[in-house]
Amino acid sequence: MSSGGxxxxxxxxxxxxxxxxxxxxxxVLLTVIEVVFVGLxxxxxMSAWASTEFGNMYTGALLAMIFIDLAFILLLYRKEFLPxxxxxxxxxxxxxxxxxxxxxxxxxxxxTGGAMETVKRAIYPYYKK
Numbered sequence: 001m002s003s004g005g006x007x008x009x010x011x012x013x014x015x016x017x018x019x020x021x022x023x024x025x026x027x028v029l030l031t032v033i034e035v036v037f038v039g040l041x042x043x044x045x046m047s048a049w050a051s052t053e054f055g056n057m058y059t060g061a062l063l064a065m066i067f068i069d070l071a072f073i074l075l076l077y078r079k080e081f082l083p084x085x086x087x088x089x090x091x092x093x094x095x096x097x098x099x100x101x102x103x104x105x106x107x108x109x110x111x112t113g114g115a116m117e118t119v120k121r122a123i124y125p126y127y128k129k
Contacts, residue, residue: 017081017084023076041059
């Protein structure tokens with residue numbers, strides 16, 4: 001669904017999420033696997049697997065698998081259950097992102113009058129709007 005509005009904040013494109021059943025089942029299964037990995041990792045910490053030579057690698061591999069599994073869960077959730085929305089935004093120049101007027105983008109020159117304020121403005125030109 002697209003709208004013809006071009007003012008700031010209008011929704012330009014909205015595509016609803018697919019919400020497939022297969023993705024929901026995959027997320028549930030990956031969550032069960034995640035719980036098993038976390039349980040093994042906690043058991044390994046409690047029984048001091050990390051103090052042995054190969055146990056340290058095993059707990060590290062378990063921790064890596066926990067984060068990889070979590071990444072796949074989040075990837076599936078984002079792809080299948082979140083809508084794709086494009087919002088019209090105001091395009092700004094680079095200097096506007098820094099809240100500086102175009103004529104002040106190079107800062108002010110250092111002079112002796114009001115020395116501290118001048119130093120602040122010369123070093124940090126984005127001091128005041």
